[in-house]
Amino acid sequence: xxxxxxxxxxxxxxxxxxxxxxxxxxxxxxxxxxxxxxxxxxxxxxxxxxxxxxxxxxxxxxxxxxxxxxxxxxxxxxxxxxxxxxxxxxxxxxxxxxxxxxxxxxxxxxxxxxxxxxxxxxxxxxxxxxxxxxxxxxxxxxxxxxxxxxxxxxxxxxxxxxxxx
Numbered sequence: 001x002x003x004x005x006x007x008x009x010x011x012x013x014x015x016x017x018x019x020x021x022x023x024x025x026x027x028x029x030x031x032x033x034x035x036x037x038x039x040x041x042x043x044x045x046x047x048x049x050x051x052x053x054x055x056x057x058x059x060x061x062x063x064x065x066x067x068x069x070x071x072x073x074x075x076x077x078x079x080x081x082x083x084x085x086x087x088x089x090x091x092x093x094x095x096x097x098x099x100x101x102x103x104x105x106x107x108x109x110x111x112x113x114x115x116x117x118x119x120x121x122x123x124x125x126x127x128x129x130x131x132x133x134x135x136x137x138x139x140x141x142x143x144x145x146x147x148x149x150x151x152x153x154x155x156x157x158x159x160x161x162x163x164x165x
Contacts, residue, residue: 001145002088004061004133006073013062014051018160023060025155026051027148028163031066034112034120039071044110046071051161054152059088059145072110072122072131086122086131094119094136101134114138 007013018024029050037044046069051062063085065073072078078085091097098108098121106123109131113119116138122131137145 001057001090002059002061002133003084004063004086004088005083006063006065006079006085010051010062010064014161017053017060017062018157021055022157023053023055023152024157024160025151025162026053026060026062026160027151028161030163033115035115037110037112039075039110044071044112045069046073048073052148054149057149059148061088078109078124078131084130086133088133088135091134091136094121094134097121097134097136101132106132114141116140 005013014026018026029052032048032050037046039046045067046065047067048063048065048071051064053060063073065071068074073085089097098111101121101123102108104125106125108121109124110120110122112121114135114137118136118138118141120133120135122133124131
């Protein structure tokens with residue numbers, strides 16, 4: 001459902017997606033807080049922001065980390081790949097998805113709870129293609145995605161970057 005990028009120049013990436021690709025508007029979440037987050041099995045306090053927009057039914061995510069805490073956004077081999085960083089899939093059952101991933105040999109690089117009752121993990125499948133994020137949205141999360149998708153369908157090019165509370 002999502003293609004995600006960690007651009008070296010965040011503002012240039014927003015301009016590229018909005019002006020060249022016609023994607024928008026982007027909704028900006030300054031601090032996308034995760035709860036009980038781990039990175040490579042250790043507690044993680046990565047502070048990052050997300051810009052989310054829709055390109056048809058595909059969500060485009062641009063990520064900007066604010067601090068130096070080790071994360072998939074600033075630590076090798078996950079950082080600095082250029083191009084797409086990860087894809088995201090939705091699930092109704094995070095525990096089944098984790099079992100499926102680990103049984104297939106994937107490493108769960110990040111695990112976390114999403115505020116409001118959801119959960120997420122990022123799996124390294126061992127390839128150079130990037131990570132796979134699996135998200136069980138919190139209640140209301142799908143409605144939030146639907147709002148952004150509708151905004152994109154009716155977007156006239158104005159106000160391309162919209163900070164959220």
